Amino acid sequence: xxxxxxxxxxxxxxxxxxxxxxxxxxxxxxxxxxxxxxxxxxxxxxxxxxxxxxxxxxxxxxxxxxxxxxxxxxxxxxxxxxxxxxxxxxxxxxxxxxxxxxxxxxxxxxxxxxxxxxxxxxxxxxxxxxxxxxxxxxxxxxxxxxxxxxxxxxxxxxxxxxxxxxxxxxxxxxxxxxxxxxxxxxxxxxxxxxxxxxxxxxxxxxxxxxxxxxxxxxxxxxxxxxxxxxxxxxxxxxxxxxxxxxxxxxxxxxxxxxxxxxxxxxxxxxxxxxxxxxxxxxxxxxxxxxxxxxxxxxxxxxxxxxxxxxxxxxxxxxxxxxxxxxxxxxxxxxxxxxxxxxxxxxxxxxxxxxxxxxxxxxxxxxxxxxxxxxxxxxxxxxxxxxxxxxxxxxxxxxxxxxxxxxxxxxxxxxxxxxxx
Numbered sequence: 001x002x003x004x005x006x007x008x009x010x011x012x013x014x015x016x017x018x019x020x021x022x023x024x025x026x027x028x029x030x031x032x033x034x035x036x037x038x039x040x041x042x043x044x045x046x047x048x049x050x051x052x053x054x055x056x057x058x059x060x061x062x063x064x065x066x067x068x069x070x071x072x073x074x075x076x077x078x079x080x081x082x083x084x085x086x087x088x089x090x091x092x093x094x095x096x097x098x099x100x101x102x103x104x105x106x107x108x109x110x111x112x113x114x115x116x117x118x119x120x121x122x123x124x125x126x127x128x129x130x131x132x133x134x135x136x137x138x139x140x141x142x143x144x145x146x147x148x149x150x151x152x153x154x155x156x157x158x159x160x161x162x163x164x165x166x167x168x169x170x171x172x173x174x175x176x177x178x179x180x181x182x183x184x185x186x187x188x189x190x191x192x193x194x195x196x197x198x199x200x201x202x203x204x205x206x207x208x209x210x211x212x213x214x215x216x217x218x219x220x221x222x223x224x225x226x227x228x229x230x231x232x233x234x235x236x237x238x239x240x241x242x243x244x245x246x247x248x249x250x251x252x253x254x255x256x257x258x259x260x261x262x263x264x265x266x267x268x269x270x271x272x273x274x275x276x277x278x279x280x281x282x283x284x285x286x287x288x289x290x291x292x293x294x295x296x297x298x299x300x301x302x303x304x305x306x307x308x309x310x311x312x313x314x315x316x317x318x319x320x321x322x323x324x325x326x327x328x329x330x331x332x333x334x335x336x337x338x339x340x341x342x343x344x345x346x347x348x349x350x351x352x353x354x355x356x357x358x359x360x361x362x363x364x365x366x367x368x369x370x371x372x373x374x375x376x377x378x379x380x381x382x383x384x385x386x387x388x389x390x391x392x393x394x395x396x397x398x399x400x401x402x403x404x405x406x407x408x409x410x411x412x413x414x415x416x417x418x419x420x
Contacts, residue, residue, distance in 0.1 A: 111361055118355040119149040125355035126153040128162045129181030129342070138375035143362060150355055159186040166347065170195050175349045178356035184340045187216045188403050196345040201357070203364045210399040211380050215345055217364045218380035220372055222341035223316040223392055224263060226332040227300075232309035241335060242267075245312055246284035254285065255308040257299055258292035261413035262398055263313060265405060266337040270396035279412060285312070286417045303329055317378055320388035336392035340380065 109117075118125070131139065131154065140152050155162065159182040169176050170193075180190055190196055196215045204217045211218040226239055232253075239245055245254060268278035291308055293299050300318040303311045304327045319331045344363045346356040362368040369381040378386045413419070 111358065111365070114354060114358045114361065115147050115149065118147070118352070118358045121352055121354045123150050123355075124153060125150055125179065125352050125359050126155065126177045127179045127181065127359060128155045128157075128166060128177045129179070129344075130159050130162060131156060131181075132376070135372075135375040135377060139371055142371040142374070143359065143368075146362065146367075147358065150358065152359075159183060162186075163189060166190065166195060167193060170348075175347055175351065177347055178350040178352045179344060179359050180347055181219065181342055181344050183342060184398070184400060185403060185406070187213070187340075187343045187345060188400060190345065191215045195348055197348050199346060199360065201361050201364070203361050206366075206381060206383065207364070208382065210397060211340065211382075213400060216343040217360075218340045218343045219363050219369070220340075220342045220377040221338055221380050221391075222378060223336040223338045223390060223395065224260060224313045225316045225336040225392060226310065226312045227303060227314045227319060227329055228310045228332075229303055229306050229308075230328045230330055232306055238330070239310065239332065241332075242285075242312065243281065245288070245310070246281060248288065250310060251288040252291075253309040254288055255291040255293060255299065255302065255311050256313040257296055258294065258417070258419050260313040261406070261410045262339055263337050264413050264416075265402055265409045266396035266398055268409070269402065269405075275412075279416065282413070282416050290417060292417070292419065300329075316390040316392065317376065317386070317388070320390065321376065331390075333389065333392045335394040336396070338392070338395040338397040340398075341378070343380075 136154065136156070140154055143152055144150065155165075155177065157165070162180065162182065163186050166177060166180055180196065182190070191213065198214050199216060200214075201217075204212055207217055226242065226245070228238055239250070244250075264278055264282060267281065268275045272278050272281075293302060296313075296315050296318065299311055300314055300322065302308065303314065304322055306328075314331070316331055316333065316336060319329060322329060344360050346353070346360055350356045363372075364381065366381060366384055369379040369384040372379045373384060373386050376387070378390055
């Protein structure tokens, strides 16, 4: 009613001569669109009898904003145009404040308020994230149990595949996902591509700076630790720290993943604060003829099978479920190297921005992080403990600033262990 009344009064507010070209206005639902019309998209020519404004089209053809919200033909304005514009904008804000606020999610809203808006938005959220089988069985149903009116469409794949898909969709002008998740290197890449929006949510305040950026927040962490086969290493002879692995008694008894150069970075920057000391340690370990395997899931299974006595880049969270099944393995949890295993971000131009905000805030909340723990993950939230003891007492944690150093340390790592 108010909108129709305003449109009826619009010609009089603008002081137009009814016999001249009269603008046809369709009032949109965004103050930014009004600003666009009043700002950079107009072209002004001074005429002796007044001003003529052509919006985008100098031939007098209708101008159409995206979605067909505006159609403006060029016309002659009276000298009262400036005051009329002010009146138009003021009346617009007076008559349509709820429309301008529209559906954009805000950090001040509670999660339950977001949930109600997400249902009205369509009740769907699409998540691109490389979840484990256990995570898919626990986290996705956990979210839908908490928010039964919102369905999760999860697209699985390797981080490389999912990142490539997001980039291709963005370049094609059709964003299909709402949320992207991945480990630290992939979060850095998607941020550099400017495909995610700033993430300012209250739940992020609980996280240390090493666990978040302006565009993402960590959801889970993982730790590289020493582990051994208890059938091959006698009690009392276990390695007490990484330096012990330099001992010649471990020759031909060590294995690792050949791509874990993060170990070298963490020791150089966190433990020793010295490249020289870190390189020296790993050179001594390399002298013991390390056997390398690709894939941490295979690595832990080789340890269980007794392929080698000791692994020094195994994931800590791989031990508890196997130990419970009777596997003869044990981790050293006095020290280890940590990194962000997964993080969450919201994509630019997401088809369901409210649902994206709902998923993101829930994922990093204490409530959501407890579900991550139930899935066997190691929550990134400092107040949520994993179900099993997997966090080393002393952790040399990698962060976003270390990423730029990855190529240099990867090269040194390969040289130390003669990896091609």
